[in-house]
Amino acid sequence: MARNETIEWEGGEVTARVAGGGDAGVLLAHGAGTNQDHPFMTLLREGLAQAGHTVMTFNYPYTERGAKSPDRPEKLIACHRAAADALRGRVEQLFLAGRSMGGRIGTYVVAAGDDATGLILYSYPLHPAGKPEKLRIDQFPAIQIPMLFFQGTRDALAKIELFDQHIRPLPNAEVEILEGATHSPKGGGWTPETTAGHLASRTTSWIARISSGKASPESP
Numbered sequence: 640m641a642r643n644e645t646i647e648w649e650g651g652e653v654t655a656r657v658a659g660g661g662d663a664g665v666l667l668a669h670g671a672g673t674n675q676d677h678p679f680m681t682l683l684r685e686g687l688a689q690a691g692h693t694v695m696t697f698n699y700p701y702t703e704r705g706a707k708s709p710d711r712p713e714k715l716i717a718c719h720r721a722a723a724d725a726l727r728g729r730v731e732q733l734f735l736a737g738r739s740m741g742g743r744i745g746t747y748v749v750a751a752g753d754d755a756t757g758l759i760l761y762s763y764p765l766h767p768a769g770k771p772e773k774l775r776i777d778q779f780p781a782i783q784i785p786m787l788f789f790q791g792t793r794d795a796l797a798k799i800e801l802f803d804q805h806i807r808p809l810p811n812a813e814v815e816i817l818e819g820a821t822h823s824p825k826g827g828g829w830t831p832e833t834t835a836g837h838l839a840s841r842t843t844s845w846i847a848r849i850s851s852g853k854a855s856p857e858s859p
Contacts, residue, residue, distance in 0.1 A: 641684065646697055648721030650714060655697040655722060659688025663846050664730030665759070666723050667696045668741025671709050674702040679824045679831045680738070683761075686839030692846070693730050697722040709740065712747065719744045720753055732756040732850055736842070739764050739796070739822065743775060746786075750778035757849050758786040759842055762822050765797035765806065776805050786812045787845050789838055791820025793827055815841055 641656035656675055665687050669675050675684075675696035688694045699718055701710045709715060719741075727733045735745035736759035743764055749755055766773050788806060792799050807814055817837070819827025824834040 641688075641696075644695075644725070646718075646722050646725050648718050650700055650717060653698045653700060653703045653718060653722075655695055655725070656684065657693065657695045657726075658684050659690075659692055659694050661691045661693050662731040663691075663756075663850055664693045664695065664726045664733045665736050665842075665846075666719075666726050666733065666745075667694055668719060668722075668735075668737035668745060669696065669699070669702070670737075670739035670741055670762075672707075673738075674698050679835060682831055682835035683738075683838060686835050687736075687842060690839055690843040692843070693726070695722065695726045712744070715740075715744045716747050716751070719748050723748060723753060723755070727754070734759055734846060734849075736761070738762055746778050746782060749784060750781040755784060757784055757846070758782065759845070760786065760788045761838060762791060762794060763788055763797060763806070764822075765802055768795050771798050771801055774801070774805060779806075779809055783811060785849050787842070788812060788814045789817060789841070790814060791817045791822065791827070791829075793819060794822045796822050813845070 641658040644655040644657055646653050646655050669680050675698050684694050684696050699715055733755050734757045735755045737745045738761040742760035790802055820829050824831045
């Protein structure tokens with residue numbers, strides 16, 4: 640059962656939910672069209688918590704006020720940073736995780752210099768739907784911490800050939816391919832339950848390895 644909290648930031652307040660407990664903290668940010676209480680977000684939060692992590696989800700300002708369109712990036716980043724600060728002080732290591740837009744905003748927070756142990760990106764929106772020329776990659780050269788990407792082969796917001804060209808070569812990136820998966824947590828043989836279970840399990844293995852100081856599968 641998640642515990643309710645309030646995050647205060649320069650733009651006001653947003654609600655948060657904290658589940659589980661453990662030295663590794665996971666800040667799990669929602670995507671553009673959902674909120675922290677979306678059934679899939681709840682499944683993933685509880686799965687990560689049951690694996691032994693302190694997991695915090697939160698609402699961005701626009702979802703807190705019931706709007707459908709995301710706030711401007713600067714406002715999303717400021718809120719995300721406040722949520723990270725709220726979790727950082729109670730764990731030994733902080734991992735910024737997020738689905739789609741939530742993961743993208745996390746990359747901007749780290750690229751701007753905020754401290755974290757690793758980034759976990761579920762269905763990273765490499766480009767807007769139908770606009771593969773508008774790549775969202777400018778922030779990655781500034782990110783030096785380990786990153787883990789979970790990418791579906793049928794994701795309309797990340798053409799796999801562009802993903803292979805721009806994300807796989809990043810020296811600090813690892814990629815887990817979800818065969819047949821779309822941008823949604825269902826489809827291509829995947830269900831929200833199987834997707835959340837797989838992501839929680841594989842994320843937990845990666846966190847354990849990164850926390851132990853092994854930066855890559857080949858590390859001794």
